[in-house]
Amino acid sequence: MNPTDTADTALPLIDFAAFQTGTGDARARIAAEIGAACRKDGFFALANHGIAQANINAAFDMASLFFDLPESDKAAIAIDRSACHRGWFGRGTEVLDKIGQPQGDRKEGLKIGRDLPPDHPRVKAGVPLHGPNQWPAETDNIEGFRAIMQTLYADCEALSRRLMQAFALSLALEADYFDRWLSEPMATLGPLRYPPFTDADDKALLSAGPHTDFGCLTLLFQHDAPGLEIQTANGDWHNVPLIREHVVVNIGDMMQHWTGGRYASTVHRVVNRSAQTRHSIAYFFDPDPDADLSPLPGCGTTQAAPLTALEHLLGKIGDSFDYIDTP
Numbered sequence: 001m002n003p004t005d006t007a008d009t010a011l012p013l014i015d016f017a018a019f020q021t022g023t024g025d026a027r028a029r030i031a032a033e034i035g036a037a038c039r040k041d042g043f044f045a046l047a048n049h050g051i052a053q054a055n056i057n058a059a060f061d062m063a064s065l066f067f068d069l070p071e072s073d074k075a076a077i078a079i080d081r082s083a084c085h086r087g088w089f090g091r092g093t094e095v096l097d098k099i100g101q102p103q104g105d106r107k108e109g110l111k112i113g114r115d116l117p118p119d120h121p122r123v124k125a126g127v128p129l130h131g132p133n134q135w136p137a138e139t140d141n142i143e144g145f146r147a148i149m150q151t152l153y154a155d156c157e158a159l160s161r162r163l164m165q166a167f168a169l170s171l172a173l174e175a176d177y178f179d180r181w182l183s184e185p186m187a188t189l190g191p192l193r194y195p196p197f198t199d200a201d202d203k204a205l206l207s208a209g210p211h212t213d214f215g216c217l218t219l220l221f222q223h224d225a226p227g228l229e230i231q232t233a234n235g236d237w238h239n240v241p242l243i244r245e246h247v248v249v250n251i252g253d254m255m256q257h258w259t260g261g262r263y264a265s266t267v268h269r270v271v272n273r274s275a276q277t278r279h280s281i282a283y284f285f286d287p288d289p290d291a292d293l294s295p296l297p298g299c300g301t302t303q304a305a306p307l308t309a310l311e312h313l314l315g316k317i318g319d320s321f322d323y324i325d326t327p
Contacts, residue, residue: 035170097209
């Protein structure tokens with residue numbers, strides 16, 4: 001899997017405008033397009049997604065300013081200080097490919113979740129992955145950081161809920177089928193920074209190792225450099241070009257499990273081949289912690305033990321972050 005051996009590919013481009021405002025027939029047509037993309041590679045690009053570009057740009061600007069802070073300032077909100085997996089993590093902290101790249105990914109990032117107070121029922125009950133965010137101190141350099149990130153978080157949640165309706169329709173279910181598991185979804189907004197490789201770096205290393213996403217669906221915003229690569233069924237790697245003003249959507253392991261394998265959670269990686277720093281923002285949308293991941297109606301059966309969304313996520317996160325002790 002040499003990171004230099006790749007070819008360009010074009011993702012299916014789906015115009016989401018009519019799903020949000022159109023008739024039942026238009027919604028069914030777009031849902032069918034999404035279903036076809038999920039059965040093939042599990043990746044597609046979404047146009048007219050409804051998130052204001054100004055909100056996306058503001059979040060990228062703030063993320064860049066945050067990552068430019070001295071490491072000591074970022075370490076004040078290090079993820080291992082959090083009881084609910086929130087905060088900054090440095091290069092090498094996340095290990096997405098323990099066999100191929102055990103030294104960890106060449107990136108840094110920030111985990112921002114649903115900001116819950118101490119008296120929230122899930123926090124009081126000690127439900128893992130629930131609680132307050134760690135926010136950087138808002139100096140003059142990053143004034144407004146919290147508000148800007150929370151705005152994009154809310155925008156992404158609204159779009160993800162509409163996409164879940166499209167997924168339901170694509171599976172011949174009622175549009176609101178998933179609502180039963182979306183009272184307060186587990187979701188994470190993740191700004192990421194990938195430094196360029198230097199002449200001294202090992203060119204066989206990856207910015208983010210091969211992996212499938214853990215959860216239900218992912219929204220990916222790319223900003224200044226390409227780097228996403230997806231693996232086809234025959235094992236070849238394909239570059240995904242930088243697509244401006246579109247959101248890249250892919251499904252994760254939960255949706256693949258829910259659909260009995262009908263929808264593909266596709267292996268992908270990141271290689272920043274440019275001479276500049278690469279920024280992206282990923283939003284991971286997952287259902288309520290007690291959501292039953294048994295196959296959906298019409299999607300077959302499984303011999304595996306029943307699993308909840310929370311159990312699934314805890315196992316996956318524990319495999320990728322060494323600071324977490326999992327049962």
